[in-house]
Amino acid sequence: MLQHLRPALVLLTLFTILTGVAYPMAITGVAQALFPHQANGSLVVLDGKTIGSELIGQSFASPGYFHGRPSATGPEPYNASSSSGSNLGPTSKALLERVKADVDRLRIENPHRVIPVDLVTASGSGLDPHVSIAAAEFQIPRIARARSVDAELLRTLIEKHREVPVLGLLGEPVVNVLALNLALDTLFPTIH
Numbered sequence: 001m002l003q004h005l006r007p008a009l010v011l012l013t014l015f016t017i018l019t020g021v022a023y024p025m026a027i028t029g030v031a032q033a034l035f036p037h038q039a040n041g042s043l044v045v046l047d048g049k050t051i052g053s054e055l056i057g058q059s060f061a062s063p064g065y066f067h068g069r070p071s072a073t074g075p076e077p078y079n080a081s082s083s084s085g086s087n088l089g090p091t092s093k094a095l096l097e098r099v100k101a102d103v104d105r106l107r108i109e110n111p112h113r114v115i116p117v118d119l120v121t122a123s124g125s126g127l128d129p130h131v132s133i134a135a136a137e138f139q140i141p142r143i144a145r146a147r148s149v150d151a152e153l154l155r156t157l158i159e160k161h162r163e164v165p166v167l168g169l170l171g172e173p174v175v176n177v178l179a180l181n182l183a184l185d186t187l188f189p190t191i192h
Contacts (some may be wrong), residue, residue: 042055069122072125
């Protein structure tokens, strides 16, 4: 029995060290060397202070900012520690009430436009930092009024921050809401 137990324990120890320590350290080292920004969470730093991540959405409530998708995390929106979908299906009364309230609010904001679906539906993770180009353009009239800025300047800003799909095939063009709002504050610093 001991002759079978000893090799098993040696292999267990060896593979624990290889796959549990050496491999993760090597991959972490390679990631830090080749992609340090991404390996550290794609953090956005402004004036020496971390204000967010390029990978996690944030809640912007002011009318002078672009708003992201609704967050499915709760009770705190965009809480990465509770990332997941809401698990509410198309027959869920709570989901229908929330979407109806969002649609009603957006119709007041911009009554003559079709509301882009990503402004009323959460992403699968509840943390998506991007909105479609249509969702960003839908918000132009509100932001133009709040910041007293010409709508064409906002369209140009959206176009400058357009992110194209991977290999030009997978997905549709989007904009990162945090990057767009930081650019707004840089170019048109009227909101405080």
